[in-house]
Amino acid sequence: MSSVGRDGEQGLGRLMAAVSTVRIPDKVRAVVQAEPGDPAPGQLWRARWGEIVELLLITEVDVSAVAMPVMLDDCVADARTLVLAADQTSLAVTLAVWMDLARHLPMYILDRQIGTVAVDVSRSGWESDAIAGGARYGSGPVSAADPRHEVRARLEDAMREFAEAKWAPSGSGDLARLMAAASLSPQRLIDAMGISPQRALALRRGQVAVDDAEARVLAPLLGITEEAVLEANASPPAALVVQLSRPRRRAQVMRLARKRGISEHSAWLAATYGVNAQAARQTGKSQDPGWEERIDRYFQVTLEN
CATH class of the missing domain: 2.30.30.110 (SH3 type barrels.)
Structure with a gap:
């Protein structure tokens, strides 16, 4: 787009x-x-x-x-x-x-x-x-x-x-392979991203998704764009995609795109993996953690700050 x-x-x-x-x-x-x-x-x-x-x-x-x-x-x-x-x-x-x-x-x-x-x-x-x-x-x-x-x-x-028309990320799940190819060790991830050893190890093993802030750090280390980093995550939960596909969410995605000066597609990816990563960190579960409230909170934080 x-x-x-x-x-x-x-x-x-x-x-x-x-x-x-x-x-x-x-x-x-x-x-x-x-x-x-x-x-x-x-x-x-x-x-x-x-x-x-x-x-x-x-x-x-x-x-x-x-x-x-x-x-x-x-x-x-x-x-x-x-x-x-x-x-x-x-x-x-x-x-x-x-x-x-x-x-x-x-x-x-x-x-x-x-x-x-x-x-x-x-x-x-x-x-x-x-x-x-x-x-x-x-x-x-x-x-x-x-x-x-x-x-x-x-x-x-x-x-x-x-x-x-399609916006939802395909989710190749290639992020762990890309980090291995770039020789990004867990310790290097810790140093570059300021994350815990547990999260660095989970990222390196492909067990969790990166959010948009982490993608900005990883992009130059991997030699690819931020959007490509997000697309290398695993596919997001279908229920999350359904919720973000509603017209009211698209209006919020458009505001996020304008605020950051990025394309609408990039803003959709940022919102998807931002919400998904936050939910995974807080619940540690793969089932629906109550997406509506989490999406509300994500846009409240990103659009007001």
């Missing part, structure tokens, strides 16, 4: 330019400015991954979310696109919904809630209810040069990129 500052702000700028010609209702502005929560059917979200930024309508939520792309410009809606009336959305403008481009998407591509629709999208055949309430379908392209073709192709590409 690219830098938060560049891609995220450029994407946001493109999105805000699209709504600059309409008056944003105060209640919508409050939703956009609020800390993101968990998504729910009927909500409109901004999705962002790298340089790709789109608006999505959420229709189902489980471990992942089922969503379809939407646009405020109904002039490019083709015959397979449903155009909601202005009074059917909290944005108070018509909304073009590409229903046939719905995909299962990971939660972590969701960036910020934008608004809601007034149609119960969790119901089967909800489009009929929407049409009864004033919605309509767009019209087919009139020629090969019709911009509807280009818009649909771009949205198809965006939804594919969203569906394939």
